[in-house]
């Protein structure tokens with residue numbers, strides 16, 4: 001981790017950059033893969049899986065037998081942990097549902113919105129270097145709550161052509177039946193165009209590496225919606241003298257271990273906190289099984305001393321982190337000043353791992369600065385809202401003259417006529433009675 005003491009404002013643009021690949025390089029690759037999938041469908045998926053995942057898949061669909069086998073491979077303790085997480089995620093996302101609220105904007109004019117689940121959704125579960133079965137809960141539970149009709153799950157196979165049993169157990173627990181062994185760009189292509197085996201969807205959800213994220217972004221040009229760019233994980237920690245350096249180091253490593261293209265940032269107003277955290281980082285890193293990934297991610301990472309916590313917040317709002325851990329006792333006082341962040345963790349006990357697995361919030365979050373303009377996944381991501389209106393005779397009489405005037409001013413006389421004809425009939429009715 002590179003360190004900086006009070007860098008000048010002119011350096012902040014450089015310091016808030018991510019270690020991402022050039023978008024154009026990835027887009028060209030994605031378009032090549034997408035072209036092949038449109039032509040050769042399932043066969044292209046099998047060929048790209050051989051090329052990018054180094055495994056030859058016989059059948060893309062996961063069988064009932066494979067799911068049964070997976071259930072027997074998961075310990076009772078892990079099953080219970082998954083169920084606890086599922087229950088909290090379900091509670092938090094159920095509370096996001098809204099009642100229908102009919103608003104009478106003018107007497108006789110009623111307007112409201114009703115939500116409908118998006119019918120066909122694709123959920124991508126990362127599995128390249130770690131089997132993120134927790135993502136199955138994060139996407140499958142809100143999809144179920146939104147009554148999405150078809151949930152299609154794609155995840156990459158391992159070198160033996162299998163899906164990790166915990167992903168299959170979790171999918172089965174929440175009732176997902178359509179599970180396919182395909183990952184990376186080729187999974188996103190399959191969900192975008194459809195193949196003989198995999199159904200085309202209306203919206204694609206889920207995190208992934210830079211290839212998956214670039215593919216989702218390109219997929220939008222082919223008529224499919226996406227949740228957001230949810231790429232390589234990142235965390236920004238704001239710490240002061242009330243923070244605990246060993247917790248801060250563990251939190252930084254928890255995101256660094258996701259992959260070599262992850263980035264972690266420590267901001268503090270206290271040089272001693274930075275130094276103590278770096279000592280902790282080194283000793284904790286040495287015993288991590290994924291030390292290689294984490295060490296590479298730390299090369300892209302920064303520890304920065306700034307003048308004050310307010311200045312740390314200004315930096316954080318420019319960086320717009322996926323996760324912001326505010327590891328200071330006074331964190332809650334600063335909440336109104338947090339403008340750009342995917343998910344925020346307050347105080348010394350709110351580790352980011354809690355949100356990754358079991359507190360109830362969703363861990364599918366915008367990365368690479370997209371927290372400036374996107375929210376993380378929620379119940380809302382799986383629905384669309386339809387507006388309804390019902391005008392009574394009184395209603396059209398009340399707002400009709402305004403509509404007539406506005407339509408005339410826009411020189412749209414058919415619009416005006418749609419009102420005038422009705423108003424005329426109503427006037428005639430009144431004069432006849």
Ligand SMILES: NC(=O)c1ccc[n+]([C@@H]2O[C@H](COP(=O)([O-])OP(=O)(O)OC[C@H]3O[C@@H](n4cnc5c(N)ncnc54)[C@H](O)[C@@H]3O)[C@@H](O)[C@H]2O)c1
Pocket residue numbers: 052053125126127128129130132135156157182183184185186207208209210211212229230231232233234258259262322363364365366367
């Ligand atoms: N932002 C979020 O909400 C969030 C949540 C969870 C995980 N993540 C991120 O998801 C990512 C998971 O990455 P992963 O790699 O372990 O799994 P992944 O499933 O995202 O990607 C694996 C796939 O990438 C493809 N691939 C790998 N190298 C390639 C290459 N050179 N060319 C073309 N395709 C290639 C392969 O097809 C493989 O199946 C991590 O970066 C992690 O930080 C983000």
Ligand SMILES: N[C@H](CO)Cc1c[nH]c[nH+]1
Pocket residue numbers: 132134135232233234255322356363364365
């Ligand atoms: N931290 C990831 C989101 O960036 C989510 C995750 C899943 N499992 C562990 N972590």
Ligand SMILES: [Zn+2]
Pocket residue numbers: 233254255258356
């Ligand atoms: Zn994580």
